[in-house]
Amino acid sequence: MKNILRLRATALVFVATFTLTGCLDDSVAAEPYGKPTLDGHEIVAVARGRIDVEGGLAVLSPAASGTVTAVMVKEGDLVRKGQLLLTQDDAPAMAATGVASAELALANERLLAGEKRLPDLRRSLNQYRIAAREGAAQGQEVDQANERLQSALSDVAVAKAEVAVAQKRLDQASTEVRSFELRALEDGVVTAVFAQRGSNLAAGAGAVALMPNRPLVVRVEVNAAYVNAVRVGMRAIVQGESGSADGADAFPAAHLVRLSPVYGDGRQDEDTERGPVRVVKGTLAFDGSARALVGQTVRVNFYE
Incomplete structure (x- = not known):
């Protein structure tokens, strides 16, 4: 009976070790009898994240209701602060x-x-x-x-x-005349235009989506199992979908700048069978200029 219990315990340890290594990612090497490493760093937590712009995308809305008389921009246009985007019947x-x-x-x-x-x-x-x-x-x-x-x-x-x-x-x-004009609040890139000439646009309705010219960040969701291992200021290696830390998916080093004090429902790793998982949301800042697309999914490896 004792032998059977020892065999079961050994099997459980093996399964747990294998599961942790698989969760971390194939690119994260597991040291024998130790924590996994990546690029020589000891990984203490992993998480999924998405690339975003600091402050998020801006959806610009007119202050007054009216018929659109002209749209001056299209998707992909670079705009400057104060630039006229559209006008309404004034x-x-x-x-x-x-x-x-x-x-x-x-x-x-x-x-x-x-x-x-x-x-x-x-x-x-x-x-x-x-x-x-x-x-x-x-x-x-x-x-x-x-x-x-x-x-x-x-x-x-x-x-x-x-x-x-x-x-x-x-x-x-x-x-009141100016309320029938929609202008860019800051420099950025137009990502979408929801209004067209001749359409009736209500006050507060989204007309133009703008990606502000701000640094890129990573919105990360830390699973409850790793929350105690993560803290503000902690360094992290950000990987692209391929799991590589170099080449086409290379990102600058990053560090955690914000970590929510409350739990929430995770959306990035949602399991349709089990439902959303409990996570703590945070934000990482890159140490240098990052080349990525807003909305791109990434893997975040925290290390000491």
Whole structure:
């Protein structure tokens, strides 16, 4: 009976060792009676990952609803920050802008006319004061001259307030006009265009997908079995689908920069029979410039 138990235990150890080696990947060599190694590094955890851009892809949406009048870009175009991507019908907004502009011009004319009166009124008041001191004018005339000046100053103050209000209305109207324009928020590459000329585009609806010009990263899902072996700052070897760390699938060295404090459901190694596995998600940054496609699946080997 004892011999049978020893045989079973030996078999279990052999199966566990074989399974770990298979999970790590054929390119990860298993040292006899030790942890597997890769490129001379002792591998302590493995995970699947996907190439992404820092911050993720951006789906740009218009701020207002309207009919698309022009689309200036297509898939694959390089765009610069502020570049116009598409326009919508802005006729009502443009009309409102014209009215606001005319109101501002009128308010400025009233202000200018009022300010032109002030020098003469001040000069007149000063003359009456001099004349009153010399007995050539009455105090009532001085008061009337002062009232005329104060009334003009009040008119100027009102005109300035009208100019400020008209300017605000024009700014609001101009902002509304710009809401019918969609511009790139940063440099990048257009990956998809969802709108076309003549279509009605709702506010907030995706119109253009943009891959920002930012460094590539790896979104990794660490299986629960390896969570305790992984920490922020840990180095990793990233491999392509072929499992090779050099050649066409070569990637720069990488390190873990973020690791979620909570468990979630894994999606990259999902087993349709068992369902999603429990994982902790993290992000790796490359130490150098990486050449890869966003969405590309990779293998991540963590080492001490």
